[in-house]
Structures are given as structure tokens and as C-alpha cells.
Amino acid sequence: xxxxxxxxxxxxxxxxxxxxxxxxxxxxxxxxxxxxxxxxxxxxxxxxxxxxxxxxxxxxxxxxxxxxxxxxxxxxxxxxxxxxxxxxxxxxxxxxxxxxxxxxxxxxxxxxxxxxxxxxxxxxxxxxxxxxxxxxxxxxxxxxxxxxxxxxxxxxxxxxxxxxxxxxxxxxxxxxxxxxxxx
Amino acid sequence: xxxxxxxxxxxxxxxxxxxxxxxxxxxxxxxxxxxxxxxxxxxxxxxxxxxxxxxxxxxxxxxxxxxxxxxxxxxxxxxxxxxxxxxxxxxxxxxxxxxxxxxxxxxxxxxxxxxxxxxxxxxxxxxxxxxxxxxxxxxxxxxxxxxxxxxxxxxxxxxxxxxxxxxxxxxxxxxxxxxxxxxxxxxxxxxxxxxxxxxxxxxxxxxxxxxxxxxxxxxxxxxxxxxxxxxxxxxxxxxxxxxxxxxxxxxx
Amino acid sequence: xxxxxxxxxxxxxxxxxxxxxxxxxxxxxxxxxxxxxxxxxxxxxxxxxxxxxxxxxxxxxxxxxxxxxxxxxxxxxxxxxxxxxxxxxxxxxxxxxxxxxxxxxxxxxxxxxxxxxxxxxxxxxxxxxxxxxxxxxxxxxxxxxxxxxxxxxxxxxxxxxxxxxxxxxxxxxxxxxxxxxxxxxxxxxxxxxxxxxxxxxxxxxxxxxxxxxxxxxxxxxxxxxxxxxxxxxxxxxxxxxxxxxxxxxxxxxxxxxxxxxxxxxxxxxxxxxxxxxxxxxxxxxxxxxxxxxxxxxxxxxxxxxxxxxxxxxxxxxxxxxxxxxxxxxxxxxxxxxxxxxxxxxxxxxxxxx
Numbered sequence: 114x115x116x117x118x119x120x121x122x123x124x125x126x127x128x129x130x131x132x133x134x135x136x137x138x139x140x141x142x143x144x145x146x147x148x149x150x151x152x153x154x155x156x157x158x159x160x161x162x163x164x165x166x167x168x169x170x171x172x173x174x175x176x177x178x179x180x181x182x183x184x185x186x187x188x189x190x191x192x193x194x195x196x197x198x199x200x201x202x203x204x205x206x207x208x209x210x211x212x213x214x215x216x217x218x219x220x221x222x223x224x225x226x227x228x229x230x231x232x233x234x235x236x237x238x239x240x241x242x243x244x245x246x247x248x249x250x251x252x253x254x255x256x257x258x259x260x261x262x263x264x265x266x267x268x269x270x271x272x273x274x275x276x277x278x279x280x281x282x283x284x285x286x287x288x289x290x291x292x293x294x295x296x
Numbered sequence: 297x298x299x300x301x302x303x304x305x306x307x308x309x310x311x312x313x314x315x316x317x318x319x320x321x322x323x324x325x326x327x328x329x330x331x332x333x334x335x336x337x338x339x340x341x342x343x344x345x346x347x348x349x350x351x352x353x354x355x356x357x358x359x360x361x362x363x364x365x366x367x368x369x370x371x372x373x374x375x376x377x378x379x380x381x382x383x384x385x386x387x388x389x390x391x392x393x394x395x396x397x398x399x400x401x402x403x404x405x406x407x408x409x410x411x412x413x414x415x416x417x418x419x420x421x422x423x424x425x426x427x428x429x430x431x432x433x434x435x436x437x438x439x440x441x442x443x444x445x446x447x448x449x450x451x452x453x454x455x456x457x458x459x460x461x462x463x464x465x466x467x468x469x470x471x472x473x474x475x476x477x478x479x480x481x482x483x484x485x486x487x488x489x490x491x492x493x494x495x496x497x498x499x500x501x502x503x504x505x506x507x508x509x510x511x512x513x514x515x516x517x518x519x520x521x522x523x524x525x526x527x528x529x530x531x532x533x534x535x536x537x538x539x540x541x542x543x544x545x546x547x548x
Numbered sequence: 549x550x551x552x553x554x555x556x557x558x559x560x561x562x563x564x565x566x567x568x569x570x571x572x573x574x575x576x577x578x579x580x581x582x583x584x585x586x587x588x589x590x591x592x593x594x595x596x597x598x599x600x601x602x603x604x605x606x607x608x609x610x611x612x613x614x615x616x617x618x619x620x621x622x623x624x625x626x627x628x629x630x631x632x633x634x635x636x637x638x639x640x641x642x643x644x645x646x647x648x649x650x651x652x653x654x655x656x657x658x659x660x661x662x663x664x665x666x667x668x669x670x671x672x673x674x675x676x677x678x679x680x681x682x683x684x685x686x687x688x689x690x691x692x693x694x695x696x697x698x699x700x701x702x703x704x705x706x707x708x709x710x711x712x713x714x715x716x717x718x719x720x721x722x723x724x725x726x727x728x729x730x731x732x733x734x735x736x737x738x739x740x741x742x743x744x745x746x747x748x749x750x751x752x753x754x755x756x757x758x759x760x761x762x763x764x765x766x767x768x769x770x771x772x773x774x775x776x777x778x779x780x781x782x783x784x785x786x787x788x789x790x791x792x793x794x795x796x797x798x799x800x801x802x803x804x805x806x807x808x809x810x811x812x813x814x815x816x817x818x819x820x821x822x823x824x825x826x827x828x829x830x831x832x833x834x835x836x837x838x839x840x841x842x843x844x845x846x847x848x849x850x851x852x853x854x855x856x857x858x859x860x861x862x863x864x865x866x867x868x869x870x871x872x873x874x875x876x877x878x879x880x881x882x883x884x885x886x887x888x889x890x891x892x893x894x895x896x897x898x899x900x901x
Contacts, residue, residue, distance in 0.1 A: 136723070139552055143725045151552070151723040155578050155661065176808030178722055181883045308751075338747045341616060344755070353753045359743035361615045362755030364638050367608035370600070374612025375743075377596045378570050378620070382745050400608070403601035 117172030119257045120180045124165035124197055125189025125210070130244035133270070134187075135166035137248060141258050141266035142170040150178040163192050170257050185255055187247055189230075190214060206255050208247060226254060226296065233287055242284035249288020254296055260289070306331035310354045315422075317510040317517025319474045320348060323416060324355055326484045327387070330491055331358060340383045341375050343368040347389035348422040348509075366397025369404040372411045383494060385412040391421050394456040395430040401456070401502075408465025408499035412490045415456060415502065418509040419528060426512030430454045433531055438512070453531060457504040461538045467499035469538040473506035473529060475521045486536065498540055506532065550725040555690045555715060556581035556623070558726050559649055560589070562697035563621050565728060568647070569595040570620040572609035574602055574628060577661050578717035579651035582623035603628035607635030607648075614644035615754040617742030619701055623649035625717075626667050627658065630675065636710060637676030640771070641756035643741075645704035647697070648682075649713045651720035654879040662879015663716035663802055666853035671714050672830040672860075679768055681775050683711045683782055684829040686800040690724035696827075702734040707778055708741075714829060716852060718802045718881070778831060785833035786825045789815065793822030795895055796840060798861050799850040800826045802881060807850045810887035821891070832860045841868055846895040848872040850887055852880075870895070 121138060123131040135151055142149035148171040154164065167180035186201050187208040188194040194214050201207050203222040212231030219225045228250050234243040245267070252263055264282055271278035306328030314320045331337050340358035344350060346365035353360030363371040368386040376384040386393075393401050393415045404411065420438055421427040427440040431453045435444040445453075457471040470486035473479045483505055490501035506528050510520035553561070560582050563571070571586040583599065590597040600606035606622050613620040624632065629650045639646060650671065654664040669675075671684045683703055687693040693715065700711040743754045758764045788808055790796065799807040804825040814821045824840065826833050846869050849858035855873045862871045874890035876882045882890075892898040 136552070139723060143550060143552055149552075149725060152718060153721055155717065155721050175805075176810075176812060177806040177884050178718065178724075178802070179806065179881050179883075339745050341743055341745060343612070350757070351759075353755060357746075357751060359746045359751050360753045360755075361612065361743045362642070362753065362757065363611070364608065364634055364756075367604070367611075367635075370605040370608035371612035371615070373598070373605075374570070374572060374609030374614075374620070375616045376612075377572075377598055377609070378613035378616050378618040379744060382616070399601055400605055403605065407598075 118175075119170045119185065120183045121168040121170075122165060122180055122183035122186040122197060122200070123168070124163065124187065124193035125244075127164045129164070129189040130241065131164055131187070131189055132166045134244045134248045135168045137263065137266050137270055138168050138170070140270055141262045142168075144265055145258050145262050147172065147258070148175045150175050152178055152180075163190070163196075165193065185251065187251065188214065189244065189247070191217070208251055210243065210247065212243070226250065228291065230288070233291055234284065237280075237284055237287055239280055239284070242280060245281050245284035246288040246291070249285040250292045252285070253289040253292035304328040304332045306337055306357050307355055308357055312355060313351060314348070315509075315511040317508060317520050318348075318422075319507040320416065322474045322480060323414065323483070323505055323507065324352065326480070326487055327385075327414065328356060330484070330487055331356065334488070334491055334495075336383045336491070339381075340385065341379070343372045343375070343384070343386040345386070345388040345392040346423075347392050349387050349389060349416065350423065352387050366392050366395070367400060368392060369397060369400040369409070369411070369413060373404050373407075373409050376409060376411050380410070383491070385414060385491075387414045388416070389422070390415070390417040390419065390429045390431040394454050398456075402459070402463060405460050405463040405466040405500045405502065408467070410494050410497055410499065412494045412501045413503070414487070415504045416507045417504055417532070418507040419453070420509050420512045422509045422512055426509075431456075433527060455532050457502060457537055458533045460502050465499050466502055466538065467540045468493045468501040470502070470536045471504040471506075471532060471534050473524060473534070475506075475508070475524045489539075493540065504532075550727050552723045553690060553726045554581055554721060554723050555693050556651065556720045557585045558690050558694050559623070559697045559713065560585035561728065562694040563647065563701070564589060564593045564595065566619070566698040566701040566731070568619045568621045568701060570613040570618055571595070571597045571622065572600050572606045572613070572620070573622045573624065574600050574606050576603075576625045576628045578653055578720050579623050579625045579649065581720070582649060582651075603631035604635070607632040607639075610646050610648070611635060611639055611642070611644055614639065614646040615642065615742065616744045617739040619705075621647040621649065623651065625651045625653045626655050626664070627653075629667060629670065633670070633675035635676075636674070636682060637678050637680055638756045639710045640680035640682070641678065642754050643708040644754065645708050645710070647700045647704055647711050647713065649697075649715075652714065652716045654877070660879040661717065663718040663881060664852045664877070664879060665716055665801060665803060666856065666877070667714065668829065668851070668853060668856035671712055672832070679771070681778070681830055683707070683709060683778060683831070684714050685711065685784070686714050686827060686829050687719065688801050688804045688825065690719070690722060690726045693719065694726055694728060698731045702736065703782065705736050705739075706734050707774060709774070709778065714801075716802050782828055783831045783833040783835055784827035785836040786827055787836075788823040788825065790822035790824060790840060792820055793840075793844065794820040795822075795846045795848070795891070796844045797821065797823045797848050797850055797887070797891075798826065798837070798857065799823065800829060800857070803850045803852050806882060806884055807887055809884035810891070813884055813888050814891065826857070829857070832864075834864045837861070837864050841865065844869055846870045846872065848874060848891055848895060850874045850882070852876055
């Protein structure tokens with residue numbers, strides 16, 4: 114997070130919406146007139162059931178668009194935890210979906226934030242929005258952009274489905290509230 | 297003075313390069329006549345192959361595109377999709393259409409491309425000097441089957457029109473020959489129908505024409521006609537093999 | 549207004565906006581979003597999308613549509629690009645304008661799907677037979693993919709030559725904010741040569757052969773003049789912190805982006821380094837690179853291949869300074885730190901750390 118550049122990695126099973134929250138982040142960064150890149154893992158990695166994308170948000174022109182060492186990483190499943198925990202930059206933050214990722218060996222030089230986002234999503238009434246809940250948690254603890262910009266991006270990406278925009282906004286706020294209460 | 301015969305305006309003034317007794321010239325004339333009679337000269341885009349007919353763009357009076365070996369039907373597809381208002385035909389030999397370009401032929405037929413293919417089968421590779429073709433007969437001696445085509449090691453001749461009858465998008469498939477005036481008349485009838493089917497937008501039309509190659513068969517022109525009749529014709533399905541259902545045609 | 553778009557989709561949209569009316573292609577990762585986008589958008593744009601049975605057929609469909617004078621494109625990835633090489637040779641000889649996109653993936657063989665630049669030789673030296681050249685443009689951002697794709701159609705028509713837009717899988721898959729500003733095109737002559745139906749004019753033949761060696765030579769010499777003209781007029785490059793640079797990297801596409809970060813890191817250490825980025829891979833921007841020769845004490849090519857472009861760099865540097873190489877292969881990309889380390893080791897004679 115030095116010199117106005119933040120590197121994100123979002124990883125999980127296909128279907129957990131990790132590419133989507135990367136897109137929300139990228140869309141919001143664009144709306145905030147920041148420089149941004151979004152790269153998905155593609156090809157055989159996708160077939161294996163895990164998906165991930167990386168996002169860079171910067172105040173100045175982005176050179177390398179690849180993210181080898183994320184400042185902020187999110188792992189929605191155990192396989193992603195194993196694969197990516199070592200890559201987080203020292204001093205960075207790893208967000209873990211504790212609903213399904215057991216308490217595994219961690220690292221002392223990074224912050225590990227465990228949130229049962231599946232359970233929180235379940236309480237909201239829609240299991241699919243666990244990813245958006247986590248986005249809210251990330252926003253509460255390690256914000257790069259304004260809350261309003263992220264909500265605007267969520268609404269824009271919901272397209273012509275106001276009920277989806279509403280659901281996503283609720284999930285996002287639930288994530289923020291959870292983080293404020295527990296961390 | 298009354299003109300009783302004139303060369304068709306569907307052909308240019310360029311003299312053919314074909315060998316004596318080769319029937320490409322007859323087939324060219326039939327196509328040239330139809331381009332003229334059906335008022336297609338200014339509307340047609342022909343696609344020339346690689347093979348003996350590889351210079352045919354010099355002979356037809358319409359716009360022509362020279363394709364790579366086997367790719368004429370893909371080129372014609374590209375042209376027709378770009379200009380659906382044009383009449384697009386391919387002129388190909390047996391190597392071009394049934395060997396190196398087999399995938400292109402069958403795939404264009406499956407898509408029902410609104411183009412017409414004229415497939416000239418003389419059971420040998422003429423341009424390169426008499427090598428075995430996909431349509432060479434079992435036992436036929438060529439420069440690459442010097443002991444005769446052996447079915448066990450070299451396989452059997454491919455009857456492309458027969459295959460195409462099984463492809464839904466191929467709406468008209470005919471197999472004709474040009475060894476006699478009667479046969480030539482039948483061939484022209486089939487070509488006219490094929491062209492009309494394209495103009496009516498019905499789908500892919502394909503006319504196979506059994507042809508001679510006295511030079512590479514090693515016979516004189518008259519013997520070549522006899523060889524075509526007695527040796528080739530029994531090996532290939534003949535006639536209108538598939539016609540559009542709306543015409544009350546059959547699909548054997 | 550800016551919008552977020554994947555590189556592949558941005559290329560497809562730019563092509564439609566540039567008047568591309570026909571797209572023929574065969575799906576292959578990581579370029580599949582191009583045919584997908586075309587299949588969705590071509591119809592409403594008054595054009596035609598057709599899925600070919602193979603890349604061999606696709607490039608020949610391109611040949612057919614280009615021969616009748618329409619703007620046409622195909623998009624593929626390395627193994628599919630290999631299958632198109634025959635077609636490229638014919639397209640050049642028949643002087644049919646068209647645009648081809650190669651979103652490179654790693655090889656040889658079926659290889660992998662990861663990003664690479666290992667098609668450089670095939671792109672710039674010709675993978676088909678005969679003396680021919682394609683103009684090869686190598687954007688390094690999604691915005692540049694838009695701008696260069698639009699221009700590619702004009703360049704193709706202007707020279708009656710094939711133009712290839714070459715990127716790696718990362719650029720094809722990456723999203724960045726992008727804009728589609730109005731494009732001022734080149735002045736182009738009507739395509740009187742096209743085989744579009746001889747209505748009210750003498751017939752046209754669009755062909756690629758000659759019957760006699762003397763005609764063959766005169767045709768090749770004529771094409772050679774065109775190649776020289778393109779080589780003279782179409783060199784493109786971009787520079788980053790080159791003005792006071794004592795050492796320079798040479799890199800294109802994604803490796804140029806990575807190198808840009810490495811340059812920043814080295815500058816922070818007080819080292820005067822810069823980046824020379826070829827935007828046209830063919831013609832290689834030798835004029836631009838030559839102009840920097842007097843000031844540069846060492847060059848380093850950064851490539852996602854075994855080191856292909858470095859041969860062109862060495863040809864131009866011609867022994868006047870050392871030329872190093874930093875590379876990753878098989879779908880891997882270097883971290884900027886690796887580029888920094890390779891630079892220190894090879895150019896400053898210092899080991900890592």
C-alpha cells in the first residue's frame with residue numbers, strides 16, 4: 114500500500130463470486146478516477162474449480178499489471194488459503210472465509226481476518242452474497258475507496274435488476290457492520 | 297448472314313492451356329454459357345483452385361479469386377457472406393475438393409452455404425504429372441501407385457457426391473459426366489439447376505463431373521472417353537443424387 | 549466516458565467501430581472473447597459473424613471477404629495462428645488487406661494457456677513461405693488495443709497488406725478503463741482491384757501466382773518496394789524515462805508493463821535507466837532505437853520467450869554496447885524484482901541482493 118498503490122487478490126471456488134467482487138472494486142476505482150487493472154486467472158486453473166483475479170488500484174499510471182505479492186488477499190475456500198497465504202506481502206492482510214476454511218497455520222507478519230461470511234449471508238437470506246459481505250468487511254478494515262463509490266459500483270454492475278442492487282447493498286452494509294462490531 | 301454459333305461471352309478470349317482430349321474445356325464452356333444465359337457475368341465471383349484448373353480465372357469472364365489448394369470453398373464462403381447479393385462458385389479438382397479440402401467442402405455443405413461447387417473428377421492428379429488422387433480407382437496405375445492402387449495399403453476411391461447427400465445443408469447434389477453429347481447436355485442441365493438453387497437461396501449446390509485425363513492416364517483422347525465410360529462410371533454414383541424436397545426430389 | 553472492458557472485447561468493439569463487417573474465427577483460449585463478442589454484436593452492427601470449422605478455413609474465409617473488398621478480421625491464439633500461416637502468405641501475395649489478432653499463449657505444441665510472447669519470430673519473420681511481411685502492432689494496454697486495432701484497418705487498406713495485432717494472454721484477459729474516441733482515418737483509395745462482381749467494368753482477378761520465373765522476380769521486387777515503404781513509414785515505439793538514461797530496457801506488451809515498474813524501482817535507487825518499447829514489432833523501430841545508441845551503455849531485452857526480439861536488438865546495437873536478456877517462458881511472467889535483479893547482475897556485474 115506504499116506510494117498510493119494497492120494490490121488485491123481475490124480467490125475461491127468457481128461460483129463464489131470472487132471475479133465479481135474484483136470487478137466491483139475495479140469499477141469503483143474507475144468511478145473514483147483512479148488507475149486500475151483487473152486480471153482473472155484463466156484457462157485450466159478455472160477448470161480445476163478455483164478462480165481468482167487480481168486488481169491494482171493506483172494514484173499513478175500502473176506499470177506491471179500482475180500481482181505476485183498482494184497487499185490485500187481474500188480466500189473464500191481452503192485450497193485458495195493454502196495456495197496464496199505465502200504470497201501476501203509482509204504487513205498485508207489476508208481475509209478468510211471462516212465458514213468453510215478451518216483455522217490453519219497462519220503467519221505472524223501479516224494480519225489474518227477470519228469472517229464467517231457464508232453464515233452472515235445465510236442470515237441475510239441469500240447464500241450467494243457471501244462475497245459481497247466480505248467486500249464490506251474489507252471496506253471497513255482496509256478501505257482504499259469511499260463506501261459510496263463501492264455502493265455505486267455495486268448498483269451499476271447489477272444492471273437492470275434493482276432487487277439485485279438492493280440485496281448486494283444490504284450484504285455490503287452487513288459486512289461493514291460485522292467488521293465494526295468484531296474487529 | 298445468320299450466326300448459328302458463337303463463342304459464349306461467359307469465356308474470355310484467352311486460349312485454354314489444357315491438353316488435347318482433356319474435358320476441362322467442355323466443362324468451362326458449359327459454365328461460361330450458363331453465366332451468359334443466366335445473366336450472371338457481372339454478378340458472379342468465381343473461385344479458382346490449385347490443380348489443372350488453377351488458371352481458370354483467365355478463362356471465365358467474371359471476377360475471379362485464386363485460392364490456396366483445397367481452400368476454394370472457404371474462400372467462396374468468405375466472399376459470399378461478404379456479398380450475399382453475388383453469385384459465387386468454386387471450380388475444383390478431385391484433389392482440391394475431396395482430399396486436401398475435404399473438411400472445407402463438407403463443412404460448407406453442412407452450413408448450407410449459398411454457393412455452388414463444380415467438382416471435376418478425373419481420378420488422377422493432372423497438374424503435378426499423374427499421381428494418385430483420392431478418386432483413383434483400385435488397381436489404377438499412377439506415378440505414385442506404380443503397381444496399381446492397392447486397396448489394402450492405399451485405400452479406396454472416395455465418392456464425394458455420395459457423402460454429400462447425407463449432409464443436410466447440401467440441397468442439390470448431382471454426379472454427371474461429359475463423355476458424349478447426351479452426357480454433356482445432362483451435365484449442363486445439372487449445372488443450371490445448381491446455379492438456380494443458389495440464386496433461389498436454398499443452400500449448397502454441388503455438381504461432380506467425371507472428366508478425362510488422357511495425358512496422365514497414358515491413353516489417346518478417344519480411348520480416354522472409353523476409359524471414363526467403362527472404368528470410371530461403374531465406380532461412382534451417377535445422376536441427380538439429391539434435389540430440393542420442394543421440387544419433389546428424392547433423397548436416396 | 550470510460551468503461552471497464554477486457555482487452556479481447558475492446559479489440560472486437562474497436563474493429564466494429566472501424567468498419568469491420570466480417571469476422572470469421574474458431575474459438576481458442578485465451579482469445580475466445582473476441583469471437584464471442586463478435587457473435588453477439590456483429591449482427592446489430594450490420595455485419596456478419598461466422599464460426600469456421602478450423603483456423604485454416606477461417607483465414608481463407610478472411611481471404612475471400614478481403615478479396616471482394618470488405619473489411620474483415622479474425623482472432624486466434626498461437627496454435628490457431630500456426631494453422632493460419634499458409635493463409636498469411638497467400639494474403640500477402642494476393643495483396644488482400646485484413647486484420648488478424650494473435651492473443652499469444654505458450655508453446656511449443658499444445659503448450660499451455662499462460663501468457664507468452666514466443667510467437668515473435670513467427671509474427672515478424674513470417675511463418676508462411678516466401679518473402680513476405682505482415683505489419684505487426686503490439687499494444688501494451690487495453691486503451692492501446694482499441695487505438696491500434698482501429699488504425700490497423702486503415703493501415704491494411706492503405707498498403708493492401710495484412711496487419712496483425714499481437715498481444716499476450718494477460719492483455720487479452722485484462723480489464724482496464726477504456727474510451728472509444730472518434731477516429732480520424734487515413735485517406736484511402738477506393739478498392740478498384742477487388743473481385744466484387746464485374747458490374748460495368750473489366751473483370752478483376754485476385755490471385756497469388758505467377759507462371760514464369762521472370763514474372764516471379766518482378767512481382768517479388770514490386771512487393772519488396774512495398775515492404776521497404778512500410779519499413780520506412782510504419783515504425784512505432786514509445787519511450788519511458790529515456791532522455792537521461794544510461795541503460796535501457798527493450799520490451800513490448802505485458803513485459804513492457806512489468807519492466808516499467810522495474811525502471812521505477814531502479815530509478816528510486818538512483819540508477820539512470822529507461823524503457824524503449826517497440827509498438828510495431830515489424831517493422832522493428834530501428835530508427836528510434838538507433839537514435840539512443842550514443843547514450844546507452846547497456847541494453848536489456850525483457851521477453852516472455854527464450855529470447856527472440858533480443859536478436860533484433862543485437863542487430864541494431866551491432867556490438868556498440870552489451871545486450872542482455874531477462875526472460876520467463878511457458879506462461880510465466882517475471883516479477884519486476886526479477887527484472888531489477890537481472891539488470892544488476894548482467895549490466896552492473898552485481899549479484900542478487
